[in-house]
Amino acid sequence: MKKFLSVFKISLQQEFAYRLNFIMWRVRNVMQFFLVFFLWSSIFSDPSRIVFGYDKAKILTYVFGILVIRAIVFSAKSDEVAKQIGLGEISTYLLKPINFFKYWFTRDIASKVLNLAFGFFEIILLFFILRPPFFFQGNPFYLLTFLISVVFAIMLYFLFNSLLNLSTFWMPEMGWAMQFLFVVVVTEFLSGAVFPLDIFPRVFQNVIYMLPFPYFVFFPLQIYLGKFSYEMVLNGLLIGGGWLIILYFTIGYIWSKGLKKYSAEGI
Amino acid sequence: MEKAILVDHLVKNYEVLEKEPGLTGALEAIFSPKKKTVRALKNISFAIQPGELVGFIGPNGAGKTTTLKILSGLLYPTAGFIQVLGFDPWERKSEYLKQISLVMGQKNQLWWDLPAIETFKLNAAIYELSAKEYEENLKELVALLEVEKILNIQVRRLSLSQRMRLELIAALLHKPNILFLDEPTIGLDLVAQQKMRDFIYEYNKKNNATILLTSHNMTDLVDLARRVIVIDEGRILFDGALEELVGRFAKEKIIRVYLSREDDIKKMEEIGKIKKISFPQVILSVPRTTVAVAAAELLQDFPVADLTIEEIPIEEIVRKIFKGETSIKRKTE
Numbered sequence: 045m046k047k048f049l050s051v052f053k054i055s056l057q058q059e060f061a062y063r064l065n066f067i068m069w070r071v072r073n074v075m076q077f078f079l080v081f082f083l084w085s086s087i088f089s090d091p092s093r094i095v096f097g098y099d100k101a102k103i104l105t106y107v108f109g110i111l112v113i114r115a116i117v118f119s120a121k122s123d124e125v126a127k128q129i130g131l132g133e134i135s136t137y138l139l140k141p142i143n144f145f146k147y148w149f150t151r152d153i154a155s156k157v158l159n160l161a162f163g164f165f166e167i168i169l170l171f172f173i174l175r176p177p178f179f180f181q182g183n184p185f186y187l188l189t190f191l192i193s194v195v196f197a198i199m200l201y202f203l204f205n206s207l208l209n210l211s212t213f214w215m216p217e218m219g220w221a222m223q224f225l226f227v228v229v230v231t232e233f234l235s236g237a238v239f240p241l242d243i244f245p246r247v248f249q250n251v252i253y254m255l256p257f258p259y260f261v262f263f264p265l266q267i268y269l270g271k272f273s274y275e276m277v278l279n280g281l282l283i284g285g286g287w288l289i290i291l292y293f294t295i296g297y298i299w300s301k302g303l304k305k306y307s308a309e310g311i
Numbered sequence: 312m313e314k315a316i317l318v319d320h321l322v323k324n325y326e327v328l329e330k331e332p333g334l335t336g337a338l339e340a341i342f343s344p345k346k347k348t349v350r351a352l353k354n355i356s357f358a359i360q361p362g363e364l365v366g367f368i369g370p371n372g373a374g375k376t377t378t379l380k381i382l383s384g385l386l387y388p389t390a391g392f393i394q395v396l397g398f399d400p401w402e403r404k405s406e407y408l409k410q411i412s413l414v415m416g417q418k419n420q421l422w423w424d425l426p427a428i429e430t431f432k433l434n435a436a437i438y439e440l441s442a443k444e445y446e447e448n449l450k451e452l453v454a455l456l457e458v459e460k461i462l463n464i465q466v467r468r469l470s471l472s473q474r475m476r477l478e479l480i481a482a483l484l485h486k487p488n489i490l491f492l493d494e495p496t497i498g499l500d501l502v503a504q505q506k507m508r509d510f511i512y513e514y515n516k517k518n519n520a521t522i523l524l525t526s527h528n529m530t531d532l533v534d535l536a537r538r539v540i541v542i543d544e545g546r547i548l549f550d551g552a553l554e555e556l557v558g559r560f561a562k563e564k565i566i567r568v569y570l571s572r573e574d575d576i577k578k579m580e581e582i583g584k585i586k587k588i589s590f591p592q593v594i595l596s597v598p599r600t601t602v603a604v605a606a607a608e609l610l611q612d613f614p615v616a617d618l619t620i621e622e623i624p625i626e627e628i629v630r631k632i633f634k635g636e637t638s639i640k641r642k643t644e
Contacts, residue, residue: 046436046439047436047437047439049436049438050432050433050435050437051433051436051437052437053432054422054425054429054430054432057425057429058422058424058425061424061425061465062424068446135380135385135413135418136418138384138385138403139383139384139385139408139411139413140408141405141408141409141435141437141439141516142437142438154396221510302451304387306386306387307325307386
């Protein structure tokens, strides 16, 4: 445990090494939020309007929620792994008595904690600037399952990201392309980080719910907003949990295959 | 005595994609990749005793680094048996990894944006060193490598030789029993090279550590390694004392002649290859097998004041091995 505490600490130090970068990253986060906020505000300029079951308070809670959930789920350092496999840099970790995945998970957590801490202040600030009508969930079932689903989302995203990273073992030059395709196109859209997924046709939604992506962002937020029945929530947790197990074992298998293929080039 | 390292009939094949040059080549490689198997190690065997310092020599691409990577658990061997300290390196057990270290000239594990001391603290935690062990080991290494003043400076602000010494500390903080050193002096200036050699020598003596070293730096080998393993094209050509290398690889001997008066030196070319003339000294190189005859002829036909027969210097032999000019292949398979 002490190992991982040390990894955690040094990760935070690393983040602060480039102060300007750090500040720009935060500014970008806020700008991104403004953009989405004003877009949806103008669509819901009439306060009584309801689109796809969202009124103004819920859609704004949804976009605020995206800011928070993204900060927690999507901020990751383990994106570097693909590049490091391609360049042979993971040798450094393989030589050490530390679990590779736990190491990177810890680094991700450090990044998330930092992101969340700053995200928290930004949200309070934005809240007072924009004074949006907000939806507060009071139902303990939804609050509890919301927390569980966020934990699931963190683990799912980590595993999914790791899986993409491991593809570099077989396609050293393709790593970044895979990441671009999946992170930008698939995860952003299918996770509901750009717009709520329930604006899609029913059939399409049903397909998406069977995939791991909505469990990154959309699912936790829907629970918080209380838009799912209890049954749907439990169902969703079951599917998300199922994906966790599938991805966990797939990664174990692919990792051991990949290492045999690994040629530790460069170093 | 229990062997520290045991390698038996080790084979390693790589699969690489072949790419034609240019854009068309790149496109071709995507749609119809041509695979080629590279046979990096073809059945090599050797054993190393605890505390031995062994030099690995051979031209580039001979398989030296591949062997080190397999021994440290980075690469999966295609076939053969490997045991280091009783462990199978490939399993990468914590108890094993805590006892070894692989140091490569071009590798960096230091956190670039932070002072080196932070990496050391992290490593201490990863290798589960007690506070006392950490303090002691660090103090010793810092003193040996003379880096006390740069511990708290961001790594990226340091010079290469400063960084290399810090890298070495990061790699040795857990006091490994087995050390794999790949080109430890590469890129260092002469003074720094000598420091590094002194350090390796000391470390080996002090901790009775087993050290396997590859280097293109002759002085590294001549100063440090009592025993060398010559490897070329994935095969071991020689395994033995450094001094014996000469007998095995030198096809020629050197005859140094001092003439008592001037004479037609050109005629000497019939006896051996003239390497250098600086009257009254002439240096000839002659095949080992005929050296006695050649010496007799010289004494008979020329006004010789003095004559010595010498071995080719070891440096020259090693240089030839690096160039891959070792026409003498293995005597027996």
